[in-house]
Amino acid sequence: MAETTTATPTALPKGFRDAEQGWPHLDRIPHPPRRVPLLGDVLGADRRTPLQDSLRFARQLGPIFRRKAFGKEFVFVWGADLVADMADESRFAKHVGLGVANLRPVAGDGLFTAYNHEPNWQLAHDVLAPGFSREAMAGYHPMMLSVAERLTDHWDRELAAGRAVDVPGDMTKLTLETISRTGFGHDFGSFERDRPHPFVTSMVGTLSYAQRLNSVPSPLAPLLLRTATRRNEADIAYLNRTVDDMVQARRESGGGDGDLLDRMLDTTHPDTGERLSPENVRRQVITFLVAGHETTSGSLSFALHYLARHPEIAARARAEVDQVWGDTRTPGYEQVAKLRYVRRVLDESLRLWPTAPAYAREATQDTELTRVHPMRRGAWALILTPMLHRDPEVWGVDAEEFDPDRFDAKAVRSRAPHTFKPFGTGARACIGRQFALHEATLVLGLLLRRYELRPDPAYRLRVTERLTLMPQGLRLHLDRRTAPAAPAPVAVPEEVRSEPRCPVHGTDD
Numbered sequence: 135m136a137e138t139t140t141a142t143p144t145a146l147p148k149g150f151r152d153a154e155q156g157w158p159h160l161d162r163i164p165h166p167p168r169r170v171p172l173l174g175d176v177l178g179a180d181r182r183t184p185l186q187d188s189l190r191f192a193r194q195l196g197p198i199f200r201r202k203a204f205g206k207e208f209v210f211v212w213g214a215d216l217v218a219d220m221a222d223e224s225r226f227a228k229h230v231g232l233g234v235a236n237l238r239p240v241a242g243d244g245l246f247t248a249y250n251h252e253p254n255w256q257l258a259h260d261v262l263a264p265g266f267s268r269e270a271m272a273g274y275h276p277m278m279l280s281v282a283e284r285l286t287d288h289w290d291r292e293l294a295a296g297r298a299v300d301v302p303g304d305m306t307k308l309t310l311e312t313i314s315r316t317g318f319g320h321d322f323g324s325f326e327r328d329r330p331h332p333f334v335t336s337m338v339g340t341l342s343y344a345q346r347l348n349s350v351p352s353p354l355a356p357l358l359l360r361t362a363t364r365r366n367e368a369d370i371a372y373l374n375r376t377v378d379d380m381v382q383a384r385r386e387s388g389g390g391d392g393d394l395l396d397r398m399l400d401t402t403h404p405d406t407g408e409r410l411s412p413e414n415v416r417r418q419v420i421t422f423l424v425a426g427h428e429t430t431s432g433s434l435s436f437a438l439h440y441l442a443r444h445p446e447i448a449a450r451a452r453a454e455v456d457q458v459w460g461d462t463r464t465p466g467y468e469q470v471a472k473l474r475y476v477r478r479v480l481d482e483s484l485r486l487w488p489t490a491p492a493y494a495r496e497a498t499q500d501t502e503l504t505r506v507h508p509m510r511r512g513a514w515a516l517i518l519t520p521m522l523h524r525d526p527e528v529w530g531v532d533a534e535e536f537d538p539d540r541f542d543a544k545a546v547r548s549r550a551p552h553t554f555k556p557f558g559t560g561a562r563a564c565i566g567r568q569f570a571l572h573e574a575t576l577v578l579g580l581l582l583r584r585y586e587l588r589p590d591p592a593y594r595l596r597v598t599e600r601l602t603l604m605p606q607g608l609r610l611h612l613d614r615r616t617a618p619a620a621p622a623p624v625a626v627p628e629e630v631r632s633e634p635r636c637p638v639h640g641t642d643d
């Protein structure tokens with residue numbers, strides 16, 4: 135279904151802090167049976183895994199439920215019909231709350247954390263969207279390829295030394311270098327370091343802190359998290375300094391090759407002639423460096439985990455790469471889009487573990503959710519994407535199984551809209567979707583072509599949370615592929631779909 139982005143999102147009050155005020159019929163929504171006075175639904179909850187705790191509650195309580203923590207009550211939604219109703223942009227919009235709101239001190243009114251009514255959202259969206267067009271993407275491709283080659287150089291060395299590779303660590307290096315070089319012409323030198331770049335350490339620090347803020351009563355946060363808060367302030371200062379230096383370097387060099395940073399600094403809005411303020415540019419650079427790599431690295435890591443665990447799927451994907459790429463040393467932009475099966479592997483990984491695992495929606499008017507749950511304007515709920523993606527009504531009784539064929543064209547067409555939402559929905563959906571998918575498909579193609587993946591038989595998937603998801607401690611052994619497999623018959627690639635008018639939206643929601 136096509137979605138338009140031209141309409142300015144409606145200005146709204148900040149939204150109710152507590153579901154009790156915004157959901158007049160809260161009694162229709164189940165909650166965990168054993169509530170602790172004052173603390174709420176904290177039995178069996180683990181501070182480090184709030185999302186996975188919510189998945190557990192979801193399985194017990196059904197498609198809509200509530201959880202109370204420290205006096206505040208939140209509504210969670212994951213049933214397919216409820217999520218589809220909340221995707222209606224004429225009645226609902228993005229809600230900036232919880233984890234996202236906690237990032238405001240670092241990302242301010244940057245694209246991801248801006249309130250719908252803040253003028254800088256539309257301005258930045260319009261100025262930056264062309265940076266994600268098909269042409270722009272084709273322009274980033276050679277740089278993405280050269281970063282991917284740094285990864286394979288590194289993996290070749292690990293293989294020669296007989297060491298297992300650190301998948302999340304190396305995917306994070308890869309995706310950080312990709313966004314920083316394609317977007318900002320900046321080299322963090324990640325692959326030349328033994329430890330993560332301090333920028334990554336500070337970024338992970340602020341993400342974890344933002345998540346922790348949700349797990350303490352807000353009036354007490356300054357007290358309980360005093361040391362962590364001071365640490366967080368230092369992290370933010372470091373992020374700001376790094377970004378200011380990058381901007382300064384660009385201004386002195388007199389401009390790059392038309393990348394995201396050039397757009398942020400030079401481009402004026404086509405209608406209003408406005409441009410981003412220096413303060414806003416700083417917010418956007420941080421936003422893009424963080425949003426542009428953390429989730430993609432998680433997705434690549436989960437995909438590699440599943441490929442290693444399913445040799446028959448890896449073999450099929452590899453056969454496709456051999457067939458589509460042949461002997462080309464450097465696959466071109468178009469050759470990546472033709473890897474349909476590899477892309478399905480990625481989609482299926484994003485189904486089971488959407489690495490940005492929740493997004494919040496608020497009512498833009500008094501309304502009724504699926505005609506059952508009255509909501510006041512400003513009332514909101516958190517959409518639990520991993521549960522939406524496992525709803526047996528949509529995905530069948532084997533929803534927990536990894537099966538990329540769920541994303542073949544026919545299967546996709548036969549599913550209801552709004553059942554697969556790893557990139558969020560509507561005007562505030564992910565601007566970097568095509569960027570992430572292109573980068574990840576390219577990298578999976580290169581890795582499949584070069585290596586066999588051997589899992590550690592003792593490894594059990596454990597998922598760490600820092601707002602985003604990551605397979606914890608995933609290591610894989612590599613073997614160099616010996617003889618290139620004889621080209622196996624694979625499905626003839628379908629025509630590459632023509633790009634919708636808006637490079638960001640109007641895709642396959």
Ligand code: MNH
Binds near residue numbers: 228430
């Ligand atoms: Mn991304 C918004 C998921 C890659 C930049 N992204 C979102 C949202 C989700 C999301 C979900 C909506 C959040 C909300 O409604 O509150 N993003 C992903 C995933 C990947 C991803 C799962 C990779 C896989 N995102 C990227 C990349 C970039 C990027 C790559 C940049 C290069 N994302 C953004 C920005 C927004 C966003 C910017 C905010 C867009 C807006 O509100 O206008």
